Amino acid sequence: MVYPQLPYVFGPDISVWQDDNSTAQMVDFGVMRQAGATFVGIKVSQSTWIDQDFVYNWHNARLKGIPRKAYHFLDWDKTGKEQARTFYGALKDDPPELLAVCDYEKRTNAPGRSKMLDTLYDFMEEQKRLFDLLDRRPKDAIYTGISFWKEFGSTDSYWARYLLWLAFYSTMVPAAPKPWSQWTFWQWGTPAWGLKFGAESKDLDMNYFRGNKAEFCKFFDLECEEEPIVEEPKFRNLWVDVGSLNLRTTPGKERSTIIGQAFKDAEVVVLDRQILGEDIWIKVQIEGWMAQQYQGYRYMRDA
Secondary structure, X not given: OOOOOOOOOEEXXXXXXXXXXXXXXXXXXXXXXXXXXXXXXXXXXXXXXXXXXXXXHHHHHHHOOOOEEXXXXXXXXXXXXXXXXHHHHHHOOOOOOOEEEEEOOOOOOOOXXXXXXXXXXXXXXXXXXXXXXXXXXXXXXXXXXXXXXXXXXXXXXXXXXXXXXEEOOOOOEOXXXXXXXOOOEEEEEOOOOOHHHOOOOOXXXXXXXXXOHHHHHHHOOOXXXXXXXXXXXXXXXXXXXXXXXXXXXXXXXXXXXXXXXXXXXXXXXXXXXXXXXXXXXXXXXXXXXXXXXXXXXXXXXXX
């Protein structure tokens, strides 16, 4: 499949759904690490109950040395405080190395935007209060999708105090919804990589951290193995500065086919650049080319 190839570290997120209950086998975190996972997201709880495979997943990910982010799936049948206490209670003796995340995405039986945000607010405030009791606490974060946040979220600056784990299934790097200026983790798709990463499910949610291994370790204050020194990217990332911009198979409009689009404020990773007369074309990620400048008009901007 075509997927976004970025110079960032990556890892899956899992729950009981990655375990086939008809077999004795469960997720193999040794295989996951060998496949290149730098981190793993693990479902801890929903409402006031604990994910069936949480204890196994949480313990064995740590045994194999995979840094963990924990997430709670926010439901509407209990108060935010009750749910945060369930989440914390499962983690307080072995807290995550990375994030404590509230998964804000459930549409079923949703009570409406105002009450949903009140529940999220109560959860995050109680989570912060409880994890502050620990000597070493994880960073607080919210998981949500762009369309869900636009419908049920808020642009209030309060929410930007939490890190963003953004769900957006695309090969193009997304812009973060307001009030965030950028995402920290991006869930980009659910490829058929389950077996490759030690899961029993065919499909597996995959995510990028916004940075390389050294940046990941520094951000979370982790002791990591030294990585080989590599040259800095030849080109900087660019941002789309028009309403939409076509993605083509080759540079130039002649004999090229449109295979996709990127929209205003989308970030693209520049892998190569070609100058055709006065026009500038850039290769983005792995699958095509875009016009940075065409017939004297600039379509993209620097940060």
